[in-house]
Amino acid sequence: MDRESPAVLINALRFSYSKERAILDIPKLTIERGERVFVHGPSGCGKTTLLGIIAGILDPQGSQVLIHGSDLAKMRPRQRDVFRGSQIGYIFQMFNLIPYLNVLDNITLPCFVSPARRDRLGSTSPIKAAGEIASKLDIQHLLNKMISELSVGEQQRVAAARALLGAPALLIADEPTSALDGNHRDEFISLLNSVADESQATVLFVSHDLSLSRHFGRQISLPGLNVVNMISAEVSL
Amino acid sequence: MIIFKLAMKSMVSRRLVTTLTVLSIALSTTLLLIVERVRVGARASFVGAISQTDLIIGSRGGSLPLLLNSVFHIGSPATNMKYSTFKQIQADSKTAWAVPIVMGDSHRGYRVVGTSQDFFSHFQARRSQKLTFALGNVSDQTFTAVIGSNVAARLKYKVGGFLALSHGIGEVSFHSHEDRPFLITGILEPTGSPVDRSIYIPLAGTEAIHADWHDGAPPRREDAISAQDLAGRTFEVDEISAVFVGVKSKGDILNLQRQWSSFRDEPLTAVIPGVALDELWEGLGYGEEALRLVAVFVVLVGLTGMLVSVYNSLSERRREMAILRSLGATPSVIFGLLLAEAALLVGGGAAFGLLLTRVFLTVLQPMIVNQFGLYLTLDSFTSVELIYFSLILVSGVLLGAVPAWRAYRNSLSDGLVIRL
Ligand SMILES: Nc1ncnc2c1ncn2[C@@H]1O[C@H](COP(=O)(O)OP(=O)(O)OP(=O)(O)O)[C@@H](O)[C@H]1O
Ligand SMILES: [Mg+2]
Numbered sequence: 079m080d081r082e083s084p085a086v087l088i089n090a091l092r093f094s095y096s097k098e099r100a101i102l103d104i105p106k107l108t109i110e111r112g113e114r115v116f117v118h119g120p121s122g123c124g125k126t127t128l129l130g131i132i133a134g135i136l137d138p139q140g141s142q143v144l145i146h147g148s149d150l151a152k153m154r155p156r157q158r159d160v161f162r163g164s165q166i167g168y169i170f171q172m173f174n175l176i177p178y179l180n181v182l183d184n185i186t187l188p189c190f191v192s193p194a195r196r197d198r199l200g201s202t203s204p205i206k207a208a209g210e211i212a213s214k215l216d217i218q219h220l221l222n223k224m225i226s227e228l229s230v231g232e233q234q235r236v237a238a239a240r241a242l243l244g245a246p247a248l249l250i251a252d253e254p255t256s257a258l259d260g261n262h263r264d265e266f267i268s269l270l271n272s273v274a275d276e277s278q279a280t281v282l283f284v285s286h287d288l289s290l291s292r293h294f295g296r297q298i299s300l301p302g303l304n305v306v307n308m309i310s311a312e313v314s315l
Numbered sequence: 316m317i318i319f320k321l322a323m324k325s326m327v328s329r330r331l332v333t334t335l336t337v338l339s340i341a342l343s344t345t346l347l348l349i350v351e352r353v354r355v356g357a358r359a360s361f362v363g364a365i366s367q368t369d370l371i372i373g374s375r376g377g378s379l380p381l382l383l384n385s386v387f388h389i390g391s392p393a394t395n396m397k398y399s400t401f402k403q404i405q406a407d408s409k410t411a412w413a414v415p416i417v418m419g420d421s422h423r424g425y426r427v428v429g430t431s432q433d434f435f436s437h438f439q440a441r442r443s444q445k446l447t448f449a450l451g452n453v454s455d456q457t458f459t460a461v462i463g464s465n466v467a468a469r470l471k472y473k474v475g476g477f478l479a480l481s482h483g484i485g486e487v488s489f490h491s492h493e494d495r496p497f498l499i500t501g502i503l504e505p506t507g508s509p510v511d512r513s514i515y516i517p518l519a520g521t522e523a524i525h526a527d528w529h530d531g532a533p534p535r536r537e538d539a540i541s542a543q544d545l546a547g548r549t550f551e552v553d554e555i556s557a558v559f560v561g562v563k564s565k566g567d568i569l570n571l572q573r574q575w576s577s578f579r580d581e582p583l584t585a586v587i588p589g590v591a592l593d594e595l596w597e598g599l600g601y602g603e604e605a606l607r608l609v610a611v612f613v614v615l616v617g618l619t620g621m622l623v624s625v626y627n628s629l630s631e632r633r634r635e636m637a638i639l640r641s642l643g644a645t646p647s648v649i650f651g652l653l654l655a656e657a658a659l660l661v662g663g664g665a666a667f668g669l670l671l672t673r674v675f676l677t678v679l680q681p682m683i684v685n686q687f688g689l690y691l692t693l694d695s696f697t698s699v700e701l702i703y704f705s706l707i708l709v710s711g712v713l714l715g716a717v718p719a720w721r722a723y724r725n726s727l728s729d730g731l732v733i734r735l
Binding site (some may be wrong): 133155156159162164168170174175176177178183187188190192195240 | 317320324327328637640641642643644645646648649
């Protein structure tokens with residue numbers, strides 16, 4: 079991993095699901111390490127698609143997408159999977175915890191899927207590391223519970239703990255607060271940011287709720303459907 | 316190993332379907348294995364109905380009727396052969412032992428076989444298993460009988476009891492020899508062969524009951540000789556049904572067969588029972604194949620059940636797969652996860668089936684021996700069973716590749732957009 083290069087560097091990205099139209103057309107986008115970026119835009123404008131490309135789930139279709147200096151376009155799909163496991167923590171809109179595993183197993187799962195993530199824990203066992211993160215998020219008393227026994231807010235913190243374990247350098251959250259009321263949203267985001275601060279992770283947070291943007295250092299908006307999106311033009315620093 | 320742990324936990328979370336799937340595979344495996352045991356047992360019972368007897372010699376006729384009649388007591392005896400011929404066979408230098416048998420009488424549906432005492436020391440129903448007595452022994456007295464285990468059990472006969480023979484071989488006979496009862500002196504151990512359903516009396520006994528008969532007809536009342544009178548006499552045997560022969564050297568079997576088939580004094584047929592039984596079984600073998608085919612299909616149905624249950628779970632687990640991928644699991648991990656699941660289901664089911672087979676056999680074996688005279692071996696795991704187990708496992712995993720491939724494709728196309 080190249081310490082100097084930005085967290086995300088996109089050059090001349092054109093992405094389309096079908097030949098007719100490009101969902102995304104981004105001449106240039108740079109996100110520095112440690113930045114807190116808020117991505118918003120109306121439904122269907124391509125927010126999740128952009129996250130999918132950055133996370134290496136969607137093929138960048140030949141465009142240059144450098145994450146921490148590594149070009150995703152030059153990787154094979156399985157290399158991108160391994161890369162994602164090691165570098166990226168992903169929080170889903172609906173937390174997407176695995177219902178048949180208990181809280182502890184859910185949180186430690188990334189360490190078993192990705193050896194690199196496990197290695198970053200060093201001599202600390204995944205279980206111990208999970209306990210530490212759980213106490214920061216105030217869910218340490220829930221470790222042996224099943225997911226179905228948790229409240230929505232608790233589930234959200236478990237999802238965050240899972241994404242944060244093993245200190246991935248890039249944290250991606252795709253509308254993780256949509257199920258919460260206003261107060262809890264703010265609370266959750268502050269918590270997330272403070273934990274991310276400790277590991278100096280970059281945060282990419284997607285929502286169409288503009289009121290949340292105040293928690294973030296920078297805001298990117300993806301305007302309407304079917305339009306070529308000029309992300310760089312919208313960047314407000 | 317995380318793959319197996321995840322597969323395990325996922326299956327446990329769907330425990331009802333998992334249990335049913337494992338059970339259906341277990342039951343179909345059990346059926347296959349029991350069919351296999353029955354097949355092997357039936358063949359062994361059939362081919363092992365007579366062993367260590369190298370030749371059966373009878374009057375000239377088909378070799379099949381001779382075999383069926385002398386060994387299985389099926390059909391009526393053909394023409395008899397001379398007792399003097401038996402003496403010559405016995406005296407031959409290549410003959411190790413020879414035992415005459417006389418058939419033609421019965422007792423309540425069970426065949427009565429007249430024979431010499433040598434029968435009990437030489438005849439073997441199964442390889443290296445001589446006839447042994449559960450109770451009593453054989454006697455040299457004329458009016459004595461040794462009965463097979465089935466006869467004793469069904470008719471509730473005991474040593475010291477008497478039985479009256481009837482002429483002919485039907486269940487209901489037109490003439491019974493009730494005036495000349497035979498004392499039961501011995502009951503044989505079960506052998507899983509026709510011996511269990513037979514009654515053995517001395518050669519002299521078969522002559523004695525017909526002593527005052529003329530030309531196959533019973534005597535008039537005033538000519539009848541009383542049993543007491545008969546017991547004191549000795550009887551000359553003129554005719555017998557067949558001879559069981561053991562040879563001194565196995566290399567002589569074919570020579571002896573040729574020699575007695577072309578015997579000058581009397582037209583004879585000589586069959587090698589082992590070979591003839593094998594041939595006969597092969598001829599009847601399509602039943603066996605059909606049975607096995609049905610069992611194989613049942614296993615396929617069981618495996619298809621597994622396929623359906625795994626496949627069905629895919630749609631509700633797409634999100635789960637997407638989560639795993641978001642955590643860095645490669646599509647091959649997803650593929651492996653479902654393959655592991657199929658392997659666990661099938662492996663668990665087949666192993667449980669092996670166990671069930673053992674339980675069934677242990678519980679049912681005594682009943683099967685009694686009811687059908689069929690010995691099912693109880694050896695722990697036969698190599699055939701282990702082969703079946705591996706075959707089931709391999710085909711299960713191969714079938715499991717179908718949903719696994721589907722999940723793999725899904726995980727590629729779904730990306731991370733699966734949401735609640
Ligand atoms: N797998 C796909 N195949 C084809 N088109 C797709 C696919 N995924 C998304 N799209 C289309 O791409 C566009 C952008 O989708 P995307 O999911 O990125 O939107 P979004 O900004 O995340 O919307 P929302 O706020 O509703 O989540 C939409 O018009 C959608 O219909
Ligand atoms: Mg979206």
